[in-house]
Amino acid sequence: MAGKKSQVVVIGGGTGTFVVLSGLKSAASNAKNPLGLAITAIVTMMDSGGSTGRLRDQYGVLPPGDIRQALVALSDSDELWRKLFLYRFEEGDFRGHNFGNIFLAALERISGSFQKALYMAQEVLQTQGSVIPVTLKQANIVAHLTDGTVIHGERLIDEQDERAPIVRIALEENVEPNPEAAQKLLEADVIVVGPGDIYTSILPNFLFPEVATAYQNSHAHKIYIANLMNKKGQTDNYTLQQYIDAFKPYLGERPFDTIIINSTPVPHEQLTYYKEHGETPIINDISQPAHDMRIITGDLLSPNRPVISASDVARSMVRHDPHRLAKTLLQLIHV
Amino acid sequence: MAGKKSQVVVIGGGTGTFVVLSGLKSAASNAKNPLGLAITAIVTMMDSGGSTGRLRDQYGVLPPGDIRQALVALSDSDELWRKLFLYRFEEGDFRGHNFGNIFLAALERISGSFQKALYMAQEVLQTQGSVIPVTLKQANIVAHLTDGTVIHGERLIDEQDERAPIVRIALEENVEPNPEAAQKLLEADVIVVGPGDIYTSILPNFLFPEVATAYQNSHAHKIYIANLMNKKGQTDNYTLQQYIDAFKPYLGERPFDTIIINSTPVPHEQLTYYKEHGETPIINDISQPAHDMRIITGDLLSPNRPVISASDVARSMVRHDPHRLAKTLLQLIHV
Numbered sequence: 001m002a003g004k005k006s007q008v009v010v011i012g013g014g015t016g017t018f019v020v021l022s023g024l025k026s027a028a029s030n031a032k033n034p035l036g037l038a039i040t041a042i043v044t045m046m047d048s049g050g051s052t053g054r055l056r057d058q059y060g061v062l063p064p065g066d067i068r069q070a071l072v073a074l075s076d077s078d079e080l081w082r083k084l085f086l087y088r089f090e091e092g093d094f095r096g097h098n099f100g101n102i103f104l105a106a107l108e109r110i111s112g113s114f115q116k117a118l119y120m121a122q123e124v125l126q127t128q129g130s131v132i133p134v135t136l137k138q139a140n141i142v143a144h145l146t147d148g149t150v151i152h153g154e155r156l157i158d159e160q161d162e163r164a165p166i167v168r169i170a171l172e173e174n175v176e177p178n179p180e181a182a183q184k185l186l187e188a189d190v191i192v193v194g195p196g197d198i199y200t201s202i203l204p205n206f207l208f209p210e211v212a213t214a215y216q217n218s219h220a221h222k223i224y225i226a227n228l229m230n231k232k233g234q235t236d237n238y239t240l241q242q243y244i245d246a247f248k249p250y251l252g253e254r255p256f257d258t259i260i261i262n263s264t265p266v267p268h269e270q271l272t273y274y275k276e277h278g279e280t281p282i283i284n285d286i287s288q289p290a291h292d293m294r295i296i297t298g299d300l301l302s303p304n305r306p307v308i309s310a311s312d313v314a315r316s317m318v319r320h321d322p323h324r325l326a327k328t329l330l331q332l333i334h335v
Numbered sequence: 336m337a338g339k340k341s342q343v344v345v346i347g348g349g350t351g352t353f354v355v356l357s358g359l360k361s362a363a364s365n366a367k368n369p370l371g372l373a374i375t376a377i378v379t380m381m382d383s384g385g386s387t388g389r390l391r392d393q394y395g396v397l398p399p400g401d402i403r404q405a406l407v408a409l410s411d412s413d414e415l416w417r418k419l420f421l422y423r424f425e426e427g428d429f430r431g432h433n434f435g436n437i438f439l440a441a442l443e444r445i446s447g448s449f450q451k452a453l454y455m456a457q458e459v460l461q462t463q464g465s466v467i468p469v470t471l472k473q474a475n476i477v478a479h480l481t482d483g484t485v486i487h488g489e490r491l492i493d494e495q496d497e498r499a500p501i502v503r504i505a506l507e508e509n510v511e512p513n514p515e516a517a518q519k520l521l522e523a524d525v526i527v528v529g530p531g532d533i534y535t536s537i538l539p540n541f542l543f544p545e546v547a548t549a550y551q552n553s554h555a556h557k558i559y560i561a562n563l564m565n566k567k568g569q570t571d572n573y574t575l576q577q578y579i580d581a582f583k584p585y586l587g588e589r590p591f592d593t594i595i596i597n598s599t600p601v602p603h604e605q606l607t608y609y610k611e612h613g614e615t616p617i618i619n620d621i622s623q624p625a626h627d628m629r630i631i632t633g634d635l636l637s638p639n640r641p642v643i644s645a646s647d648v649a650r651s652m653v654r655h656d657p658h659r660l661a662k663t664l665l666q667l668i669h670v
Contacts, residue, residue, distance in 0.1 A: 058427030080455065083445050092393030093428060099441045106434045110418050120415065124459065 005038040006333050009188040009220070011205050013044035013066035016196035016320070020225065020329075021073035023322030025128055027330060029076065035330070039129035040188075041070040042181045042211075046141045046204040049155030051088075051097040061105045062114045062138065066201070067131060068100035068121075075125035085125065132184060134205045137175040141204050144168050158200050160232040160278070168249060169199050171207045181205070182214035190333050191220045193256065195227045195320060198246055199234045206250040216252055223332060225325065226261040228301070228318050232278040239285040244293075254291040260328055262320070263297040270317050296332075300324050340373040341668055344523040344555070346540050348379035348401035351531035351655070355560065355664075356408035358657030360463055362665060364411065370665070374464035375519045376405040377546075381476045381539040384490035386423075386432040396440045397449045397473065401536070402466060403435035403456075410460035420460065467519060469540045472510040476539050479503050493535050495567040495613070503584060504534050506542045516540070517549035525668050526555045528591065530562045530655060533581055534569045541585040551587055558667060560660065561596040563636070563653050567613040574620040579628075589626040595663055597655065598632040605652050631667075635659050 010020050021041055028037040043066045048056060052065035072085050085100035094102070100121070107117035114136055122131065143151040147164035151157050152172060185191060196202050206212045215222075224247075230238050238246075240261060247255040266274075266281050274280065289295055302321035345355050356376055363372040378401045383391060387400035407420050420435035429437070435456070442452035449471055457466065478486040482499035486492050487507060520526060531537050541547045550557075559582075565573050573581075575596060582590040601609075601616050609615065624630055637656040 054428060059424075080442070080446060080451075084442055087441050087445055089394075089441070093389060093432065094437065097428065099437070102429065102434070102437055106419055106422050106424070107415070110422050111415060116415075 005036040006189045008190045009040045010192045011042040012196040013201040018069040018073045023326030027326045044204045048153045055105045061108045064101045064104035070131045074127045074129045077126040140172040177208035185214040188220035194225045223258045224256040258294045262300040264299040264301045340371040341524045344375045345527045346377040347531040348536040353404040353408045358661030362661045379539045383488045390440045396443045399436045399439035405466045409462045409464045412461040475507040512543035520549040523555035529560045558593045559591040593629045597635040599634040599636045
């Protein structure tokens with residue numbers, strides 16, 4: 001591949017995508033051994049909860065939260081800028097809002113264009129790579145449950161309720177995708193899917209037929225990074241096979257070439273915490289993958305347990321290690 | 336002055352200082368005829384009302400509002416950045432807050448330093464000149480009225496109440512000034528005082544003995560720009576002589592070398608509006624200035640009536656014209 005950069009596309013949203021992008025970006029910009037990687041993040045735009053949901057409701061802007069995380073993951077600017085964009089006000093008028101969300105919302109209001117806001121954020125954060133919103137229209141998802149219930153909007157689907165299992169998700173209304181998303185998938189050498197909540201962060205990207213078709217038609221090496229823990233209300237007690245099966249209605253019978261899954265046991269203390277909240281680790285129940293899919297296992301657990309904010313402890317208990325994940329991915333990318 | 340830039344220091348806060356700085360900055364960076372001007376703004380830090388007051392109360396930060404206006408006035412960056420810093424949210428969680436205030440508050444919280452926040456804002460706004468907070472400590476003012484009442488805090492002093500006239504203002508507690516403020520005044524070739532509300536924007540800067548002494552000891556040409564309109568509750572029906580007299584307790588018997596006052600009548604429509612709100616134009620009642628002070632009159636009224644925001648109509652009805660003001664000042668600066 002000398003002379004040509006490998007086009008790596010990471011598709012998802014949220015913290016899982018942040019971890020993958022951070023690891024790849026760090027590896028790609030290692031001064032001693034610069035790699036020929038061009039990184040693109042395709043990011044879900046269906047979040048309707050928390051700070052992002054309030055900004056959508058109150059200011060009519062597109063959801064900034066997942067974009068903000070991807071921008072910061074790829075940022076090459078001073079640490080203070082990255083801290084600023086991730087900074088979450090814990091009290092007062094701005095309680096629960098991240099500065100980066102306020103930045104993107106204000107700029108979209110002033111310029112009338114989410115893309116212009118995104119461009120200025122990329123400039124100030126010196127983003128190495130592209131961040132592509134999967135759509136530039138207001139979009140929402142619905143979840144259909146086995147008992148016939150339909151849940152409207154990402155915020156409610158994301159609530160950790162006791163409820164019937166999810167059968168499928170869909171767009172609430174048909175809206176256009178961002179044509180750049182399909183284009184980048186077609187041009188990719190490698191596509192990394194996940195980790196992340198499949199029904200609220202990963203699969204929403206593939207609800208646009210143009211995006212799902214481009215993914216299926218792409219000649220890229222398609223890699224799925226399995227989550228560490230199941231998500232209550234979304235993927236209760238799912239095994240790895242159930243995750244793979246969940247992708248099939250959207251991406252066909254052979255959604256991936258390679259599946260990466262952590263093999264290190266989650267430490268007892270965190271396991272207890274998660275179990276109390278009805279969440280269990282994902283079991284690798286695939287010994288003979290169908291359709292020549294390959295499974296790679298390894299110690300991918302982060303030794304750190306970063307607490308993003310006081311109000312966000314639960315979400316930050318167990319994480320993939322960005323460097324170990326990147327190392328595993330780079331062996332597959334062969335740069 | 337060939338080879339050496341004229342050091343111009345503008346001292347005040349609020350919209351008046353914004354207008355003077357904008358005019359001077361525009362003249363100084365005129366590409367066809369670049370002037371040898373080094374502009375410094377010394378800015379009051381006693382605001383306790385509105386967005387700024389809420390940020391002080393809720394986040395314990397230093398007041399960002401006046402600093403934000405000075406930074407934007409001296410900004411050389413894209414118009415979108417300047418618009419962003421001045422952008423005021425009119426509804427929702429951020430109602431009444433300017434983006435620039437949120438930026439400075441978040442950065443001060445993260446870095447623990449108002450100066451670091453100021454430095455980053457100067458960098459992103461490409462500020463031409465320096466913006467010097469008069470203090471880097473939390474400071475508040477009190478106003479003593481003729482009937483013995485004491486009003487605590489800028490917010491309450493700024494309210495347009497019916498009340499006894501102000502005798503004097505003072506610091507609520509003694510705090511250190513920013514040593515750079517006194518230094519810049521001593522080094523100045525020209526010092527421009529005002530326009531602006533004298534008790535809430537201008538005089539608060541001179542309540543620090545070090546600042547007032549540096550001003551008095553400075554060999555700079557000292558210029559006062561008189562306001563266009565009186566301020567209800569602060570300077571009701573003041574004449575120009577009363578304004579000059581109001582400075583004397585803080586700056587001595589000859590506070591200025593030159594006084595600039597607009598001579599064009601305020602248009603009937605605005606005059607009516609102001610009169611309904613108990614505010615009148617300032618009358619020039621000085622025919623023979625004492626102590627060789629010079630008075631310069633001219634048409635300094637802006638033909639525009641910028642409305643900064645829907646909630647801010649009253650404050651934006653009558654303005655000095657930045658270019659006419661700068662032209663008048665430059666004739667005195669002799670660059």
